[in-house]
Amino acid sequence: MRKSLMRMTLRQIQVFRSVCQQHSYSRAAEEMSLTQPAVSLQIRQLEELIGQPLFDYVGKKLYLTDAAEALRKASDDIFGRLESLDMQLTNLKGSLQGQLSLAVESSAKYFIPHLFAAFRRDFPEVSLQLVVVNHQQAIKRLSTNRDDLLIMSQVPTDMALEFLPFLNNPIIAVAPPDHALSKAKKLSLEDLTKWPLLIREQGSGTRKACEDYCNQKRAHFANTLEVGSMEGQRECVLAGLGIAMLPRHAVLRELACGALNELPVTELPLVRSWCVVHPRGKYLSPVAQAFFDFVRGQRSQISQLAEQFADQTRAHQPDN
Structure with a gap:
């Protein structure tokens, strides 16, 4: 490994990730509570360590270079591992804590909150970040490893994926x-x-x-x-x-x-069938693994939960 890469700091990578997400130095500065010159300095130092430019401006739009795409993927792994470490350290104290980042196709958005509520009865200190997408957006998020897990139907056959049908x-x-x-x-x-x-x-x-x-x-x-x-x-x-x-x-x-x-x-x-999906070979955080295992181990109970969801929906209708 090049020694220069060992001099990168987590703070520099955080700033870089913010610029990637915001596609703007000024919006990244606002998100990170920094000045724009401070953001520019962090990115410039990072580019010197990497030896390649990270961003290009075409007109007024900011684009990631190939080096930036490679660094962004590596940073996903780095911060994913740190988040997993945090969860594992929490587990050593006797409870599972952390956030589950879950993307669901819109057809599943009515039932999945009830499924997560059942999961949280076993793991009350787990929080949820939920985003609703269509099928095309789900595939794009899978290809960029945006989420811990996805809930979708019609799992694509041309991608290396692990999936579990459950309902x-x-x-x-x-x-x-x-x-x-x-x-x-x-x-x-x-x-x-x-x-x-x-x-x-x-x-x-x-x-x-x-x-x-x-x-x-x-x-x-x-x-x-x-x-x-x-x-x-x-x-x-x-x-x-x-x-x-x-x-x-x-x-x-x-x-x-x-x-x-x-x-x-x-x-x-x-x-x-709705399926819980993740890229094959993806390292699942303890929270994501716990949710995947919950779905795998509770499929008969999930069917009962779906029936209860339907019955509750009918019961909440006013009498005519």
Whole structure:
């Protein structure tokens, strides 16, 4: 190893990571409670130790050089190990502490808080950092190792990943109760194609799963309306703008109170599994490993928890 690299300080790397995240010296200075010249000095010293520039400006935008990308990945490992050390030292005192950084696809965001609450009953001193993403964003976060773990369906086969399926994610067709299709006792996917279909944005896992399945079944929708979230889809269906194919977990309340009807489509529900995922070979922090082990060891209890979640959702609906 070059001796110059041994002279890098954790403070310099912290400043560097802030610049990477903020894509700005001035915003990094604000985040780190430093002056902008102090940030510039730390980066300049780091560049001298590395022997290569870390950032390029093109116009007014800051870009990471190849050397910066390499240093950023190494810094993820360094700070990940330090965080793990902190957790391990805490474990030696007899309790698991730390933060779980968890990214979840939007189809899972209704149930996962309940799953984490069950986990926290065993580990009450663990906190949660939760970010909700679509499928495309989840893949990008996996490739850059942004999170401890991800919850997603349709795990990509072209990446080296460890994944554990733990719960079904049924996708159903829904319509308002006054819709003509709601009066039918039996429908096919082809029957739905005569009506406008509300779909998610490009990059959504639910959209991709539904498109692939409909193509497989040769059910082609000529009239589609794109909406950027499940909440938006749901509201558009309630407003009478069309029908939608949505995860059942996302519309439990509306189904329970009668605001939406699940259409009796013979080819549905389309069932995919939620999986907990991380890059193969990734070193998991004690908190992340504990959560992964919890999911692996409690799959039958997780199914019961999902049923309780559905029952609680129905029970919280006001009587008509």
